[in-house]
Amino acid sequence: MSKLFTNRWARLISSGFYAGVAALLFCFCSWKIAAAQQDPRLERVDPQARPAVVAIIDSAVAAGLPAEPLIDRALEGTSKKAPAPLIVAAVRRLAGDLGKARKLLGPGARAAELIAAADALRWGTPSQVLLRIQRELGNRGLAVPLGLTADLAARGVPPDTAAAMVIAAARRVTDADLLALQRELERSIALGAEPVAASAAILVEVAAPGTGLSGEPTMTGGPARRKP
Amino acid sequence: MSEQQDELIQRVVEELRRPVALDSSLDERVMARIRNEPVRLPEPRRWLLRPFTLRLSPLGALAAAAGFAALVAATTLAVVRSGWLAGVPGSAGATPGVAAVPFVLYAPDAHSVSVVGDFNDWDAAATPLKPAGPSGTWVVTVPLAPGRYRYAFVIDGTRWVPDPGAPLAPADDFGTPNSVLTVGS
Numbered sequence: 001m002s003k004l005f006t007n008r009w010a011r012l013i014s015s016g017f018y019a020g021v022a023a024l025l026f027c028f029c030s031w032k033i034a035a036a037q038q039d040p041r042l043e044r045v046d047p048q049a050r051p052a053v054v055a056i057i058d059s060a061v062a063a064g065l066p067a068e069p070l071i072d073r074a075l076e077g078t079s080k081k082a083p084a085p086l087i088v089a090a091v092r093r094l095a096g097d098l099g100k101a102r103k104l105l106g107p108g109a110r111a112a113e114l115i116a117a118a119d120a121l122r123w124g125t126p127s128q129v130l131l132r133i134q135r136e137l138g139n140r141g142l143a144v145p146l147g148l149t150a151d152l153a154a155r156g157v158p159p160d161t162a163a164a165m166v167i168a169a170a171r172r173v174t175d176a177d178l179l180a181l182q183r184e185l186e187r188s189i190a191l192g193a194e195p196v197a198a199s200a201a202i203l204v205e206v207a208a209p210g211t212g213l214s215g216e217p218t219m220t221g222g223p224a225r226r227k228p
Numbered sequence: 229m230s231e232q233q234d235e236l237i238q239r240v241v242e243e244l245r246r247p248v249a250l251d252s253s254l255d256e257r258v259m260a261r262i263r264n265e266p267v268r269l270p271e272p273r274r275w276l277l278r279p280f281t282l283r284l285s286p287l288g289a290l291a292a293a294a295g296f297a298a299l300v301a302a303t304t305l306a307v308v309r310s311g312w313l314a315g316v317p318g319s320a321g322a323t324p325g326v327a328a329v330p331f332v333l334y335a336p337d338a339h340s341v342s343v344v345g346d347f348n349d350w351d352a353a354a355t356p357l358k359p360a361g362p363s364g365t366w367v368v369t370v371p372l373a374p375g376r377y378r379y380a381f382v383i384d385g386t387r388w389v390p391d392p393g394a395p396l397a398p399a400d401d402f403g404t405p406n407s408v409l410t411v412g413s
Contacts, residue, residue, distance in 0.1 A: 018284075018288060022288070022291045022292065022295065025292075025295035025296075025299070026291075026295055026298075041349055044349070069346075072346040072349070072350065072378070073401070075349050075350040076346075076350045076378070076401075076402065076406075077401065077402050078350070079344060079350035079351070079352060080350075080388065080402040080403075080404060082401075082402040082403075086401065086402060089401070090399070090401035090402065093399065093401070094399065097399075112374075112375055112376060115376050116376055119376070119397070119398050119399075119408070122398035122399050123398045143376070144410060144412060147376050147408075147410045148410075150398065150408075151395040151408060151410075154395045154396050154397075154398065154408075155395060175412045175413065176412045176413075178412075179410060179412045182410070186393060186394065186395070190392075190393055
């Protein structure tokens with residue numbers, strides 16, 4: 001009887017041991033997965049701002065918005081030693097902009113398109129103008145056209161003019177050519193040209209046959225800086 | 229007398245040579261007895277060296293397999309998300325569509341210049357520029373995948389300035405304007 005009692009306990013303890021190991025393994029894996037889902041870069045964010053930033057990012061991701069620009073904005077604020085409330089406000093505002101862009105462009109819009117559209121909206125480009133670009137260029141990627149529209153708006157080109165120029169150019173040339181066009185525009189402005197006039201001049205050039213835009217340059221902004 | 233002894237011995241031998249009929253359940257009874265014996269803790273060294281048999285129910289085996297798969301997936305995900313692979317030679321440069329983007333700033337009075345932006349997680353120490361001769365021009369080339377990036381230059385570790393030759397980024401949320409750069413595919 002005593003042996004029977006001991007053996008039953010031994011089996012019970014053995015079963016409990018295996019169940020415990022399985023439970024520990026499950027908890028460990030769940031914890032690791034949960035930890036991996038939170039971007040490790042967020043550990044650099046101001047500790048006072050981090051909980052709110054993480055909450056905003058989680059909500060944004062749940063709504064189908066990209067996390068990357070929100071993380072970047074939080075890191076930017078931290079790097080610039082901005083106060084925590086300012087960081088949280090900036091991330092929240094960007095999440096709102098991305099949400100507006102998503103609503104505008106639809107659920108199929110890619111992250112790069114949402115970022116560019118959010119920039120354009122932030123520069124005051126009306127929603128109708130962005131919708132027009134999407135309607136006119138719907139069968140191609142919109143990230144570069146929308147980004148160019150935002151950058152033109154940043155240079156003070158009126159949204160309608162910017163949109164007309166981008167649509168006309170994007171119908172004829174590739175994204176690489178659009179970026180070359182923008183680089184040419186930046187060069188003209190740096191040399192003293194007035195943005196609207198320079199944009200119009202380039203629009204005419206693009207609309208004309210034999211534009212000369214070959215597509216070899218693929219970037220704008222960084223290269224070929226001039227002395228300020 | 230001798231004949232009687234021989235006969236006795238003969239009978240004994242015959243008895244011993246007769247096959248023994250064992251109960252067919254003897255093996256089971258013996259093994260059951262052994263299994264029911266209380267477990268004695270072995271010496272640590274013997275315990276470490278002694279092979280053992282792990283018995284799992286089908287459900288337990290499934291749980292263990294699922295746990296192992298989850299562990300591998302979590303580890304892989306953590307490694308990828310940590311960016312550790314980005315430091316492996318050839319992993320970043322081999323990415324198709326990555327362009328080498330030069331950043332140039334004219335800052336003759338600067339002692340140090342770095343470019344900080346979305347592409348380096350806004351780490352001011354990540355991408356320092358190098359002086360290009362005595363002219364006061366600072367240069368660095370950064371491999372960038374297609375995308376739209378916000379960035380700025382940091383002069384002497386304290387002064388943030390936008391790129392004078394690039395469009396400004398919107399939403400100057402932190403009091404220091406940024407530039408924006410688009411890299412095409």
